[in-house]
Amino acid sequence: MASQKDYFGAGWLVSLILAIIPVTSYVLGVVTRFKEGKLIAAILRLVLGWNIIYVLDLISIIFRGKIVRILNV
Numbered sequence: 399m400a401s402q403k404d405y406f407g408a409g410w411l412v413s414l415i416l417a418i419i420p421v422t423s424y425v426l427g428v429v430t431r432f433k434e435g436k437l438i439a440a441i442l443r444l445v446l447g448w449n450i451i452y453v454l455d456l457i458s459i460i461f462r463g464k465i466v467r468i469l470n471v
Contacts, residue, residue, distance in 0.1 A: 404426075404430055404459070404463075404464050404465045405417075405426050405430065405465075406426075406430075410459075410463045413459050413463065414459050414460065417455055417456050417459040417465075418456065420448070420452055423447075423452055423455055423456070424443075424447045424448060424452065427443050427447055427451065427455060427465055428440050428443045428444055428447060430465060431443055436469070436470065438469060439467070439468070439469045439470065442468070442469060451466060451468070454466040454468075
């Protein structure tokens, strides 16, 4: 699934808009990781998603078009 675009296959511009809004970035990041079956990564997003990962996701969406995958477990 890593080859798919993030946020449910949305295009780069839609993903960028969703990543800019903190609430949607947080919720969709957690849902995306749960959807990939990465329970530990989803839990970390729940804990760190409002601050550290939000900024990293925003930068990553701009330059790579994908959310950050710090932990792939």
